[in-house]
Amino acid sequence: MLDPNICPRCGERAARVTVDGDRWLCPHCGHDRAFRRLPLLALTGPSGAGKSTVAAALAHRLAGRAVVLEQDVLWVAGLRDDIDGHPEFRSVWLRLAAMIHQNGLPVVLCGTVAPPEFEPLPERAFFTDIHYLALVADPATLAARLRARPAWRAWDEPRIDEMIEFADWLRHHAATLDPPVELLDTTTAPLTATVDHVHSWIDRVLEPSPPPTIPTSPSDRHADDSSTPGKSRR
Numbered sequence: 001m002l003d004p005n006i007c008p009r010c011g012e013r014a015a016r017v018t019v020d021g022d023r024w025l026c027p028h029c030g031h032d033r034a035f036r037r038l039p040l041l042a043l044t045g046p047s048g049a050g051k052s053t054v055a056a057a058l059a060h061r062l063a064g065r066a067v068v069l070e071q072d073v074l075w076v077a078g079l080r081d082d083i084d085g086h087p088e089f090r091s092v093w094l095r096l097a098a099m100i101h102q103n104g105l106p107v108v109l110c111g112t113v114a115p116p117e118f119e120p121l122p123e124r125a126f127f128t129d130i131h132y133l134a135l136v137a138d139p140a141t142l143a144a145r146l147r148a149r150p151a152w153r154a155w156d157e158p159r160i161d162e163m164i165e166f167a168d169w170l171r172h173h174a175a176t177l178d179p180p181v182e183l184l185d186t187t188t189a190p191l192t193a194t195v196d197h198v199h200s201w202i203d204r205v206l207e208p209s210p211p212p213t214i215p216t217s218p219s220d221r222h223a224d225d226s227s228t229p230g231k232s233r234r
């Protein structure tokens with residue numbers, strides 16, 4: 001059973017499972033199984049900032065290393081809840097991402113989301129951290145990009161205004177959200193520069209730099225003292 005909400009032993013569905021490090025614990029029967037807890041990467045931002053275009057390029061670049069998915073494919077009848085923050089929709093995505101993580105590859109989820117919509121959910125426990133990078137653009141650019149979309153996407157002026165309002169909220173609150181959201185302005189950036197930036201963000205999240213080496217004995221310290229200034233700075 002891969003669904004991280006269902007116990008493979010007793011078959012019960014848990015509203016809130018316990019994940020302790022790399023162990024998954026069933027609240028009904030106490031079953032304890034190995035669980036791969038990985039970071040989730042959320043590439044977010046308002047519509048029109050370039051997420052989908054970047055996602056397509058990233059999927060090619062990251063093949064075999066990460067799984068790039070677009071959130072909107074599940075924005076379908078039944079999951080399109082009208083509750084503020086769309087908790088059902090968000091929960092399904094976290095379960096799906098956690099299930100993919102059991103295969104050993106981290107998920108890069110592309111779609112509009114903000115930390116207050118993921119962080120309070122019980123399924124948040126399936127991940128070590130969720131990292132957020134938001135693509136943004138100035139209001140005129142966003143509006144022009146959304147107006148240029150095909151009619152079936154139904155971008156009328158009230159919806160465009162709402163999206164610009166969200167973009168404005170994000171710009172003002174990104175740094176103080178928990179966790180903070182990094183911003184990347186795509187207003188004038190060429191696509192390749194944006195893809196490069198997002199790629200380096202993913203590298204940074206997935207391969208944290210090793211801790212700095214520290215001297216282990218007095219003789220090591222002495223050797224460091226005698227080196228030229230700045231030599232040991234890497």
Ligand SMILES: [Zn+2]
Binds near residue numbers: 007
């Ligand atoms: Zn159980």
